[in-house]
Amino acid sequence: MPTSVMNTPTAPQGTSVAAAPAAPNTTSNAPNTPGAETRGRERQGSFGGSTRAKILKPFNTANIKILLLENVNETAVRALQDQGYQVETHAKALAEDVLIEKIKDVHCVGIRSKTKLTKKVLDAAEKLGVIGCFCIGTNQVDLEHAASKGIAVFNSPFSNSRSVAELVIAEIVLLSRQLGDRNNEMHQGIWSKVSANCYEIRGKTLGIIGYGHIGSQLSVLAESMGMRVLFHDVVPLMPLGTSKQVGSLDELLENSDFVTLHVPETEETKNMIGEHELYKMKQGSFLINASRGTIVQISALAKALRSGHIGGAAVDVFPKEPAANGKFFESELIGCPNTLLTPHIGGSTEEAQSMIGVEVSQALIKFINNGTSIGAVNFPEVDLRAIRDEENSIRLCYTHANVPGVLLRITNILADHNVDKQFSDSKGKIAYLMADISDVTPEQIQDIYRRVSETPTNIVTRVLY
Numbered sequence: 001m002p003t004s005v006m007n008t009p010t011a012p013q014g015t016s017v018a019a020a021p022a023a024p025n026t027t028s029n030a031p032n033t034p035g036a037e038t039r040g041r042e043r044q045g046s047f048g049g050s051t052r053a054k055i056l057k058p059f060n061t062a063n064i065k066i067l068l069l070e071n072v073n074e075t076a077v078r079a080l081q082d083q084g085y086q087v088e089t090h091a092k093a094l095a096e097d098v099l100i101e102k103i104k105d106v107h108c109v110g111i112r113s114k115t116k117l118t119k120k121v122l123d124a125a126e127k128l129g130v131i132g133c134f135c136i137g138t139n140q141v142d143l144e145h146a147a148s149k150g151i152a153v154f155n156s157p158f159s160n161s162r163s164v165a166e167l168v169i170a171e172i173v174l175l176s177r178q179l180g181d182r183n184n185e186m187h188q189g190i191w192s193k194v195s196a197n198c199y200e201i202r203g204k205t206l207g208i209i210g211y212g213h214i215g216s217q218l219s220v221l222a223e224s225m226g227m228r229v230l231f232h233d234v235v236p237l238m239p240l241g242t243s244k245q246v247g248s249l250d251e252l253l254e255n256s257d258f259v260t261l262h263v264p265e266t267e268e269t270k271n272m273i274g275e276h277e278l279y280k281m282k283q284g285s286f287l288i289n290a291s292r293g294t295i296v297q298i299s300a301l302a303k304a305l306r307s308g309h310i311g312g313a314a315v316d317v318f319p320k321e322p323a324a325n326g327k328f329f330e331s332e333l334i335g336c337p338n339t340l341l342t343p344h345i346g347g348s349t350e351e352a353q354s355m356i357g358v359e360v361s362q363a364l365i366k367f368i369n370n371g372t373s374i375g376a377v378n379f380p381e382v383d384l385r386a387i388r389d390e391e392n393s394i395r396l397c398y399t400h401a402n403v404p405g406v407l408l409r410i411t412n413i414l415a416d417h418n419v420d421k422q423f424s425d426s427k428g429k430i431a432y433l434m435a436d437i438s439d440v441t442p443e444q445i446q447d448i449y450r451r452v453s454e455t456p457t458n459i460v461t462r463v464l465y
């Protein structure tokens with residue numbers, strides 16, 4: 001059972017904000033930064049008129065350690081520091097052995113698409129309670145294993161969608177005009193003015209595979225450029241504008257001038273585009289991949305480009321990407337005709353990174369301070385309305401195995417207390433219960449904590465004051 005600042009109270013001396021109980025390995029009992037406290041109150045507002053909402057917190061927030069990797073945006077660093085947390089930042093992804101050492105005693109880790117949080121890495125994380133993916137994709141995290149350890153994972157589901165969609169629009173025009181090749185030639189001092197096989201995109205058909213946040217945004221932009229849009233998705237979706245959902249992947253491939261991929265990396269999407277699919281595509285058509293590198297078979301694509309069957313490709317993501325800027329990149333696609341290669345920059349804009357920083361840091365703060373798991377990708381989504389700002393009121397957050405009989409056990413533990421409100425939900429093998437309890441003495445808090453955390457189904461028990 002992980003014991004950490006985030007989940008283990010010891011000897012409460014009171015329940016007010018300033019006198020929050022010390023965590024087990026706490027050396028200082030300093031109160032929160034006053035700024036954070038005031039801001040928190042403003043955010044939560046008044047509660048039922050005269051009574052304010054209570055600012056919940058996991059003990060002394062200065063004890064919460066956050067590790068941010070891969071140059072997570074400054075908006076997030078500031079927001080987390082404003083809460084009084086200790087924040088360590090790194091510009092790059094860390095090598096696995098370094099990560100295993102660093103992650104040992106942090107309560108929260110923030111990553112982007114490169115850091116692999118595997119079972120091995122997660123098992124080394126003794127105190128980890130929450131992960132923030134400061135991106136859309138969450139395939140780099142072993143989500144199920146994280147959930148089994150009571151670790152909630154949050155991402156930013158759409159803050160960089162527009163940036164990806166705009167990049168793809170640009171690439172459609174660039175491929176259609178062979179701009180990558182012309183640009184390379186000019187940089188080598190070669191003047192080569194050609195119009196053969198260069199086209200307007202007006203009236204051409206764009207085939208979108210995966211009509212989610214990015215695919216649907218792209219659909220609107222492409223139609224405004226005069227394109228016809230077809231899409232393929234595993235679920236029936238409302239077509240935007242005059243776009244049309246087709247019945248199969250093959251139908252999309254056979255009828256599109258441009259094919260663009262916007263699916264997540266899953267068992268089903270790995271190697272989704274190989275030789276068979278490329279040769280289903282029209283002669284001279286174009287392929288764009290800004291989803292995940294494993295979705296397209298690179299050797300097959302290189303072959304189809306060199307043979308001229310595929311007229312050009314724009315590839316932003318690769319099965320193996322260098323760990324950091326300046327590291328060597330190699331791919332069979334280097335040197336292929338009319339092929340645009342970019343270093344995974346689909347979501348790399350100032351706007352997107354700043355919005356992602358705000359969005360994910362807020363989700364992390366809400367989970368750490370309030371127990372709120374709304375928006376978690378691997379965890380039951382649970383929230384309660386604000387707790388009354390009264391001494392002796394607490395919030396119990398209980399992550400447990402999703403098996404019969406648990407709620408009865410918890411009800412028995414809480415039977416003699418005043419449970420103001422309670423909500424619980426489950427996802428797969430785990431469940432999460434939040435309960436606000438009033439009029440409890442410090443001794444009773446200890447007793448509730450001990451009895452709940454000793455239940456056989458316990459994964460993580462936290463008490464917030």
Ligand SMILES: NC(=O)C1=CN([C@@H]2O[C@H](COP(=O)(O)OP(=O)(O)OC[C@H]3O[C@@H](n4cnc5c(N)ncnc54)[C@H](O)[C@@H]3O)[C@@H](O)[C@H]2O)C=CC1
Pocket residue numbers: 136137138157158160161164209210211212213214215232233234235262263264265266268269290291292316317344345346347348
């Ligand atoms: N290059 C970059 O920098 C970025 C890449 N991405 C990648 O783009 C992916 C898509 O992003 P969003 O549009 O936000 O995701 P989303 O979850 O909103 O949409 C994905 C769509 O794909 C569909 N889908 C899933 N499996 C499918 C299958 N086998 N066949 C057809 N459709 C399938 C889903 O039903 C859904 O509609 C992300 O998972 C991420 O990997 C996202 C942002 C930036």
Ligand SMILES: O=C(O)C(=O)COP(=O)(O)O
Pocket residue numbers: 112113114134135136137138160344345347348
């Ligand atoms: O949002 C995503 O899924 C991306 O692929 C963007 O990744 P990044 O934050 O640029 O490492």
